Amino acid sequence: MKVGLFLGCNMPALRPDNEKAIRVSLESLGVEVVDLEGAACCPAYGTFWSADEEAALAVGAWNYSIAEKMGVDMVVQCGSCYSTLKMSRHKLINGKLQEINEKFLSKVGAKYEGKSDTKHITDFLYNTIGVDKIKSSLKYSMKGLKAVVQVPCHTIRPSKILGFDDPENPQVLKELTRALGAEVPTFTRDKQCCGGAGGYARNNRRAALEFLKLKLDSMKEEVDPDCIVVSCITCLMWMDEAQEEMRKLGMIDYSIPVFDYNQLLAICQGHDPQKVARIAATPRDEVIVKILENKI
Amino acid sequence: MPINLKEERDPELVKQIVEVGGEDLLKCYQCGTCIADCPTGIADEPLSVKRLIHIAKLGLAEVLIEDESPWMCVTCTGCEERCPRDARPFEIVLAIRRWQCLEDETYIPQTLTEIYERGHTQNVVNPMREELDLPEIKTVATREDLLEKFRQLLRETRVVKEHGYMFGIMEG
């Protein structure tokens, strides 16, 4: 099976170890990962969408035209990329396609026919690859570890346009995490947004930190997890780095490691943690050591 | 900030916002569901789509142009999912941002020029790639010919055409 890996901007720029984790873990599952030659920013909601919707659709269509030409669907981890790519496609195939092709793509010799689609990586892992195949690729297990999941808002809403899970009670990331052997408890603020995307942290940092603290306090007090599992570059960086900031500010006195799902998957498959989970503000070594003690 | 009804009214305001994508604004019946679960609820000045819609309907353009709260949106789309009238409050947030960009170009996000420059919001070629044995990036970041095509496409868009100098494009 062949998929086009849509990189976006934040992951290659700031967390290339996460990109590595995605590539190697997919390869271990027998997936051929191809690069989308000439892809650009998705574009994010805070960019063209906020100034000129037609321009946003033109950029979205540009990205799709590349995948379509290569005959692949795109797989993406970043929640924001996933949401905007699905939003573009929705608006294009429901009326704007011809106009955007004529006004923009045709001017540069490109075309999007509405065939190529986007899948979030958790959708792809759960619904296309399947839990059984994931389990059989593992060399180590998260047995004995307690993990809570952060389901990216952008992968469940607006559910009329995108998504692959129950928007009010999403289970896919939980099931995928259980497949690694971890226990996945729920807690009061289980479904709360992390607050990391968009302009919140930039415009009102104090509030954005306090908003995240509500969630962290709730998980710490109720279930005291060994780690948080995310599947979105923004959730990952925000929940990891904001914790460090809050510790320095004296807002919290605990530390909960944050992993992207594919980082844990790659470690459990036996890939080098130094390559697939190298960058973090909140130390993750203890969790990694525990996994490596659990040989299957 | 309280809404001052003595302020000058612009009867065209709602129409202008509808034109840039807020077409479901008129469905809003001011129930406040969109505020209930908004992450910005604990902000110094929370983002209230309900309030923004009210301001737009009253035609208070002067108030709306000063209001930076739409830019605080986390884009979580909780409001979009739960609005009982399907007024699409998240789309209204984006539409108000667009209207603000049209009225006052200082609202146009700087990242647009970054994307025009290099195809991405930032430099995506991290020097750590080699150490991690990652393949070369193949996006427009490293494909000069494709980046030029991408820029050519962007030069066809309204926002780039109208604000060429922001993107370093000289007239003529």
Ligand code: SF4
């Ligand atoms: S939830 Fe919908 S109808 Fe209610 S105030 Fe918000 S936009 Fe208006």
Ligand code: SF4
């Ligand atoms: S999409 Fe924006 S306005 Fe709507 S609930 Fe989320 S943060 Fe608030």
